[in-house]
Amino acid sequence: MSTKGKVIKCKAAIAWEVGKPLCIEEIEVAPPKAHEVRIQLPGFMFSLQTATIIATALCHTDAHVIHPKFTEPMFPVLLGHEAAGIVESVGPGVTNVKPGDKVIPLYTPQCRKCKFCLSPRTNFCAKLRKVKNLIADQEVMDDKTSRFTCKGKSVYHFMGTSTFTQYTVVSDINVAKLDDDANLEKVCLLGCGFSTGYGAAINTAKVTPGSTCAVFGLGGVGLSAVIGCKAAGASRIIAVDINSEKFTKAKALGATDCLNPRDLRKPVQEVIAEMTDGGVDFAIECAGGSEAMRAALECTTVGWGLCTLVGAAVDDQELNVSLTDVLTGRTINGTLFGGWKGLDSIPKLLTDYKNKKFNLDALVTHTLPFDKINEAFDLMYQGKSIRTILLF
CATH class of the missing domain: 3.90.180.10 (Medium-chain alcohol dehydrogenases, catalytic domain)
Incomplete structure (x- = not known):
C-alpha cells in the first residue's frame, strides 16, 4: 500500500x-x-x-x-x-x-x-x-x-x-x-565525515605535491584528511592524537609519522618544527579546542604556512592569533563540509569511491543495530570507534 x-x-x-x-x-x-x-x-x-x-x-x-x-x-x-x-x-x-x-x-x-x-x-x-x-x-x-x-x-x-x-x-x-x-x-x-576531512585537504588547504602536512585529531574527519593529503601527493604527513591506538590506522591510510602530545617533553608544535626544518607547509586541525588550534597554527612554517581549521569543540568560541603569526606569512582558513557543493559534488565523490580512488571501508570500525545507538555513542566517547554504522 x-x-x-x-x-x-x-x-x-x-x-x-x-x-x-x-x-x-x-x-x-x-x-x-x-x-x-x-x-x-x-x-x-x-x-x-x-x-x-x-x-x-x-x-x-x-x-x-x-x-x-x-x-x-x-x-x-x-x-x-x-x-x-x-x-x-x-x-x-x-x-x-x-x-x-x-x-x-x-x-x-x-x-x-x-x-x-x-x-x-x-x-x-x-x-x-x-x-x-x-x-x-x-x-x-x-x-x-x-x-x-x-x-x-x-x-x-x-x-x-x-x-x-x-x-x-x-x-x-x-x-x-x-x-x-x-x-x-x-x-x-559521504554525508559528513569523509567529505569534510578529505575536502579540507583537497579543496580548502589545497595541499600540493611534495609538501609536508600535519593533521591534528584522528577521528573519522582527521583520518579522511590524512587520505586527502596522501591523494594530493604530500611527501610527509604527521598525524597527531592523544590516543596512540589510532596510529596504526593512520599509518595504513598514509601517515608517515605519528605523535602523541602526552608522550612528548615539549609542545607538539615545537617537535613538528624540529622534524620539518621550521614547520610544515600545511596543518589541518580536526580535533577542536583552542590548544589544538594554536598548536596547529604554530607548527606551520613562517612565510607560507597554512592552517586549516575543521574541528570545533562544543564550547569553542574564539581563537587568539598573534600579530606576529600573521605578519610572518602564516595563514588561517576554515572549511565547512570540506568545501564541497553537495548536490554537485557528492555524485563525483561516489564515482571516485567506485573507482577505488579512496577507501571508505577503512573508516568503519563498528556496525550495530539501530537500537544500540547509545552503545555507539559510548564507543565514540571512549575513542574506541572511528565510524559506527547503525542499521535498521
Missing part, C-alpha cells in the same frame, strides 16, 4: 534533554510539503522530500547538542546528519529527485541561486541561516514547522537532515542523488 501523502509511523532515537541517553520512540513523520523530500533510511539518507533511511553513522557533532555546555539547547530533537537512504515521496515542485532514488541528505544546502552558490569560491549557501551556530541551524522546515511528532509533541529537526530515524523529511536543496548501484551502508560517510 502506498504511503504517499500519508503520515508514517516509524522508529526514531529522540533526545529529550541535556546529557541523557537517546530514547528509541515511535514517531509520526508528516508527508513532504512543497520542495521537500521524505526519505527512508535503511541506513541514513537525506532530502526535503520523504525518504527512507537505510544506514546512518555517528559523528561527534551529533553529541554537541546534548552536551551540557552547548549554548543553544533545543528539545526534543531528532539528531543525525550522516546517512543514506531512498526517496519515499516528494512534495510539489521537486525536480532533482524522485521516489525510489538513492540519496544522501546534506546539512549544507545548495540552492544554486544565491550569490554564494553562484560563486566558485565557496560552498556556503544563503539558506544556512544561523551563521554563528551552524549546528543549531535548520531546526525546522522553511515554513517554521516540524515534520516530526512524538507523544503529541513537535520534535525539532537537526541540521536540516535528522537521520536517526527510519524516515526523515528534508529540503530538496539538501539532498544529493546517487547512482542506483550505490552501497548505502558505505557511502553514507
Whole structure:
C-alpha cells in the first residue's frame, strides 16, 4: 500500500534533554510539503522530500547538542546528519529527485541561486541561516514547522537532515542523488565525515605535491584528511592524537609519522618544527579546542604556512592569533563540509569511491543495530570507534 501523502509511523532515537541517553520512540513523520523530500533510511539518507533511511553513522557533532555546555539547547530533537537512504515521496515542485532514488541528505544546502552558490569560491549557501551556530541551524522546515511528532509533541529537526530515524523529511536543496548501484551502508560517510576531512585537504588547504602536512585529531574527519593529503601527493604527513591506538590506522591510510602530545617533553608544535626544518607547509586541525588550534597554527612554517581549521569543540568560541603569526606569512582558513557543493559534488565523490580512488571501508570500525545507538555513542566517547554504522 502506498504511503504517499500519508503520515508514517516509524522508529526514531529522540533526545529529550541535556546529557541523557537517546530514547528509541515511535514517531509520526508528516508527508513532504512543497520542495521537500521524505526519505527512508535503511541506513541514513537525506532530502526535503520523504525518504527512507537505510544506514546512518555517528559523528561527534551529533553529541554537541546534548552536551551540557552547548549554548543553544533545543528539545526534543531528532539528531543525525550522516546517512543514506531512498526517496519515499516528494512534495510539489521537486525536480532533482524522485521516489525510489538513492540519496544522501546534506546539512549544507545548495540552492544554486544565491550569490554564494553562484560563486566558485565557496560552498556556503544563503539558506544556512544561523551563521554563528551552524549546528543549531535548520531546526525546522522553511515554513517554521516540524515534520516530526512524538507523544503529541513537535520534535525539532537537526541540521536540516535528522537521520536517526527510519524516515526523515528534508529540503530538496539538501539532498544529493546517487547512482542506483550505490552501497548505502558505505557511502553514507559521504554525508559528513569523509567529505569534510578529505575536502579540507583537497579543496580548502589545497595541499600540493611534495609538501609536508600535519593533521591534528584522528577521528573519522582527521583520518579522511590524512587520505586527502596522501591523494594530493604530500611527501610527509604527521598525524597527531592523544590516543596512540589510532596510529596504526593512520599509518595504513598514509601517515608517515605519528605523535602523541602526552608522550612528548615539549609542545607538539615545537617537535613538528624540529622534524620539518621550521614547520610544515600545511596543518589541518580536526580535533577542536583552542590548544589544538594554536598548536596547529604554530607548527606551520613562517612565510607560507597554512592552517586549516575543521574541528570545533562544543564550547569553542574564539581563537587568539598573534600579530606576529600573521605578519610572518602564516595563514588561517576554515572549511565547512570540506568545501564541497553537495548536490554537485557528492555524485563525483561516489564515482571516485567506485573507482577505488579512496577507501571508505577503512573508516568503519563498528556496525550495530539501530537500537544500540547509545552503545555507539559510548564507543565514540571512549575513542574506541572511528565510524559506527547503525542499521535498521
